[in-house]
Amino acid sequence: MATDIIIHDEKDNVGVVVIDKITPKQDCACWIMENDKTVQIQSVDEIQLGHKIAMVDLNEGDTILKYGHDIGKVVKSIKKGEHVHVHNVKTKKW
Numbered sequence: 001m002a003t004d005i006i007i008h009d010e011k012d013n014v015g016v017v018v019i020d021k022i023t024p025k026q027d028c029a030c031w032i033m034e035n036d037k038t039v040q041i042q043s044v045d046e047i048q049l050g051h052k053i054a055m056v057d058l059n060e061g062d063t064i065l066k067y068g069h070d071i072g073k074v075v076k077s078i079k080k081g082e083h084v085h086v087h088n089v090k091t092k093k094w
Contacts, residue, residue, distance in 0.1 A: 003018060005022075005029070007033065008068065009033075009068030017048065022043045028041050030055070044081035052085065057080050060076060061074060
């Protein structure tokens with residue numbers, strides 16, 4: 001099965017789309033690089049190549065983990081399978 005989403009670290013709560021785009025309600029194959037595991041997720045939104053998808057439900061104030069590192073905080077609740085981007089995540093730097 002082809003990989004649609006890459007998750008770098010087991011602790012990550014987002015994955016990165018590695019195909020042209022995923023469509024709403026698409027069953028996606030996710031590869032966790034850290035341990036060579038695969039998991040499945042169904043998308044909620046259309047998400048373009050290079051953009052993030054929520055692997056779990058995230059609440060306002062939660063920390064986004066990508067590459068095993070804190071990359072920002074949730075400013076609007078995100079459901080599992082939804083697009084994670086500037087409309088619902090902000091940096092903690094300012």
